[in-house]
Amino acid sequence: xxxxxxxxxxxxRKEGQNVTLSxxxxxxxxxxxWYRQDPGQGLRLIYYSQIVxxxxxxxxxxxxxxxxxxxxxFPLTVTSAQKNPTAFxxxxxxxxxxxxxxxxxxxxxxxxx
Amino acid sequence: xxxxxxxxxxxxxxxxxxLELGCNYSYGGTVNLFWYVQYPGQHLxxxxxxxxxxxxxxxxxxxxxxxxxxxxxxxxRKPSVQWSDTAEYFCALNTGGFKTIFGxxxxxxxxA
Numbered sequence: 001x002x003x004x005x006x007x008x009x010x011x012x013r014k015e016g017q018n019v020t021l022s023x024x025x026x027x028x029x030x031x032x033x034w035y036r037q038d039p040g041q042g043l044r045l046i047y048y049s050q051i052v053x054x055x056x057x058x059x060x061x062x063x064x065x066x067x068x069x070x071x072x073x074f075p076l077t078v079t080s081a082q083k084n085p086t087a088f089x090x091x092x093x094x095x096x097x098x099x100x101x102x103x104x105x106x107x108x109x110x111x112x113x
Numbered sequence: 114x115x116x117x118x119x120x121x122x123x124x125x126x127x128x129x130x131x132l133e134l135g136c137n138y139s140y141g142g143t144v145n146l147f148w149y150v151q152y153p154g155q156h157l158x159x160x161x162x163x164x165x166x167x168x169x170x171x172x173x174x175x176x177x178x179x180x181x182x183x184x185x186x187x188x189x190r191k192p193s194v195q196w197s198d199t200a201e202y203f204c205a206l207n208t209g210g211f212k213t214i215f216g217x218x219x220x221x222x223x224x225a
C-alpha cells in the first residue's frame with residue numbers, strides 16, 4: 001500500500017529542545033517537501049528536496065533543518081531557534097517538479113510547551 | 114511576488130445547495146493550478162488540476178473548476194453539495210518549478 005507516513009501524529013516538547021519529525025514515502029518519488037500549516041494561513045513551504053543529498057530552503061526555513069540521505073526519507077528537525085514552533089507539519093512528495101500533483105502525509109502536530 | 118487569495122475562509126451551506134469557492138492568483142506567466150481538499154481526519158488530497166488546454170477542469174466527486182486567465186481566477190464549483198463535502202479546500206499555484214503556493218484555505222460546512 002503506497003503512501004507517505006509521518007510519525008508521530010502528536011508530539012510535545014519543552015521549549016529549547018530540538019525535535020525531529022519523521023517522513024517516509026514508498027511511492028518512489030524524487031521530490032519531497034515539508035510544509036507548515038497554521039490556521040488561516042494555508043500551507044507554507046519550509047524545505048524541499050529534488051533528489052537525494054540535495055535540498056533547498058523554502059519560504060520559512062529559519063529555525064528548521066532537513067536531510068535527504070535516502071530517497072524514501074526526508075526528516076525535519078525543528079530547532080530551538082524556531083521562534084514559534086507549535087504548528088501542524090505536513091510532508092509531501094511528487095514524481096518530479098512542483099507542477100506535478102503532490103501526495104501528502106497525515107501530518108504531525110507539534111506542541112512546544 | 115506570486116500569491117493565491119481565497120475569498121471566503123468559512124462557508125456554510127445546506128445539502129443540495131450549489132457551491133462556488135473563489136480563488137484568485139497573482140502571476141503574469143504560465144500557471145499550473147490545483148484544488149486540494151482535506152476531509153476531517155484525512156490526508157490532504159488532490160481534487161483537480163489545470164495545466165493547459167480546456168479551461169474547464171473536472172475533478173473527483175463532481176467538482177469542477179474554471180480557469181479564467183483574464184481574471185486570474187480558478188474558482189471551484191459543484192452544482193449540489195452533500196454532507197460528505199464538509200472539508201477544508203485549498204487553491205494552489207505552481208509556475209513550473211518546485212514551489213507551490215497555497216491559499217489560506219476555505220472551510221466548508223454542509224448542513225444535513
